[in-house]
Amino acid sequence: MTDIADTLSALPPTASPRQVADAYLExxxxxxxxxxxxxxxxxSATRLPDFSPAGRAESAALFRxxxxxxxxxxxxxxxxTDVERRCSRLLRERLNAELxxxxxxxxxxxVSNTHSPMHAVRDVFAVMPTESExxxxxxxxxxxxxxxxxxxxxxxxxxxxxxxxxxxPRPTAAFVEQLTEWAGGEKPGWFEEFVAAGPxxxxxxxDSAAQKANESVAVLRDWMREVxxxxxxxxxxxxxxxxxxxxxxFFNGTELDLHEAYEYGWSEYHRLLTEMRAEAEKVLPGAExxxxxxxxxxxxxxxxEGVAEVQAWLQKLMDEAIEELDGAHFELAERVRKVEAxxxxxxxxxxxxxxxxxxxxxxxxxxxxxxxxRTRFPVYDLVSTWYHEGVPGHHLQLAQWVHLADSLxxxxxxxxxxxxxxxxxxxxxxxxxxxxxxxxDPERRLGYLDAQMMRALRVIIDIGMHVELEIxxxxxxxxxxxWTPDLAEEFFRAHSGRPTEFVSSELTRYLSMPAxxxxxxxxxxxWLLGR
Numbered sequence: 001m002t003d004i005a006d007t008l009s010a011l012p013p014t015a016s017p018r019q020v021a022d023a024y025l026e027x028x029x030x031x032x033x034x035x036x037x038x039x040x041x042x043x044s045a046t047r048l049p050d051f052s053p054a055g056r057a058e059s060a061a062l063f064r065x066x067x068x069x070x071x072x073x074x075x076x077x078x079x080x081t082d083v084e085r086r087c088s089r090l091l092r093e094r095l096n097a098e099l100x101x102x103x104x105x106x107x108x109x110x111v112s113n114t115h116s117p118m119h120a121v122r123d124v125f126a127v128m129p130t131e132s133e134x135x136x137x138x139x140x141x142x143x144x145x146x147x148x149x150x151x152x153x154x155x156x157x158x159x160x161x162x163x164x165x166x167x168x169p170r171p172t173a174a175f176v177e178q179l180t181e182w183a184g185g186e187k188p189g190w191f192e193e194f195v196a197a198g199p200x201x202x203x204x205x206x207d208s209a210a211q212k213a214n215e216s217v218a219v220l221r222d223w224m225r226e227v228x229x230x231x232x233x234x235x236x237x238x239x240x241x242x243x244x245x246x247x248x249x250f251f252n253g254t255e256l257d258l259h260e261a262y263e264y265g266w267s268e269y270h271r272l273l274t275e276m277r278a279e280a281e282k283v284l285p286g287a288e289x290x291x292x293x294x295x296x297x298x299x300x301x302x303x304x305e306g307v308a309e310v311q312a313w314l315q316k317l318m319d320e321a322i323e324e325l326d327g328a329h330f331e332l333a334e335r336v337r338k339v340e341a342x343x344x345x346x347x348x349x350x351x352x353x354x355x356x357x358x359x360x361x362x363x364x365x366x367x368x369x370x371x372x373x374r375t376r377f378p379v380y381d382l383v384s385t386w387y388h389e390g391v392p393g394h395h396l397q398l399a400q401w402v403h404l405a406d407s408l409x410x411x412x413x414x415x416x417x418x419x420x421x422x423x424x425x426x427x428x429x430x431x432x433x434x435x436x437x438x439x440x441d442p443e444r445r446l447g448y449l450d451a452q453m454m455r456a457l458r459v460i461i462d463i464g465m466h467v468e469l470e471i472x473x474x475x476x477x478x479x480x481x482x483w484t485p486d487l488a489e490e491f492f493r494a495h496s497g498r499p500t501e502f503v504s505s506e507l508t509r510y511l512s513m514p515a516x517x518x519x520x521x522x523x524x525x526x527w528l529l530g531r
Contacts (some may be wrong), residue, residue, distance in 0.1 A: 040358025112165030265459030380447030424523015
């Protein structure tokens, strides 16, 4: 085991909370080079984290060491300022949240269609620089670390089975399908396809490392299919109240009244349904429902044809938003004005996502669109989503934090964030763009309302199915029954304009990341109250 607190242990006794936070980040990057790569740390480029039980224990030891140093720092004279207190409060809350999840053994059952160590391993290659032979040499070396990282992850899951701590059957099935696609077989696997663009001077090294990486994915797939899947077949996809409260605290940064949040979700459902009916009448007069109007738009509405074309269109949409907003509603630094639209690697989840820029902005903030095999894209389904992922949503918030590194701790500008804060801001940003008139035509506005409805549905079904709450008597859907994942999917499908595969992927995501999905609407409410 390495010394997990080299930088923390070297701090002077008079170190301030911000110094402790930044020392903790240095030590975390040493344990988690994937985080280092996303921050643009070149030294991280050749390594991967230890996902084994021993590696997880090392991370927990770092969390405890940072808390101990923070206790000392809070008593130093320099800690008595607003800047230091804010940093200390954030770091303490996040470290305690991490330790609570670790103490509950949650790392032993991380199986998901969007967020797992295996997804992190694949995704980090997608953001690595590929301009030079040196870049590709780092990729080749990191590829050689994939089999050990995959084996460590499998060891965690195996320990979970031994301790009867199971991932859900539905996320497990989805994950096995993804691993099958990534591993390849008759066609090249994901890692082999990835290195195809590498230089000929490193061809043998890249191909060999990629083949071994794909083989390790296939080994994990076979174990998941033959050992893990039968073992968890009778487990519940719903996590229950105790685990849900734990994850709600982690993703939302506060203790929520789950029944009040559930009721808030229903109130938003009824409000948005009224608005959607009015807007749908403008799209398709006499439509039986807003979603009938959206189905009409699927066939007859404005579309973008082609994957390259939709990528260019999304880039233009964000560039135009920056031009319109900068100087009128926001003041944007030049380096914050750049954000890229990219197509997501195949075989992941269905939802779009965003990655913040590197600390030095050598890699810009990036939005990612999963195409799910499509080549035709309705505009109504894209506009407000890209205001959410790009500008003024995630990019404007997270890239601005990176830009403010001189006035905040490095920890605060990079990994020191709470999911509900960021997702709440991005959802608020969609509403803001509506209020500023950027969704002026009925197509775009109905698509925006459909996106808002999806976030209200998340609060209802995520809390409902995991905590097994009762459906209210005034609900138009199965009143008086208790939520199950099957009912949740049926309700979601009946109230969404999105494709079937998207709804299925989303529900699997909610089952494997309990309480993360409610943070959008709960966080937006906090931003609205602040405004």
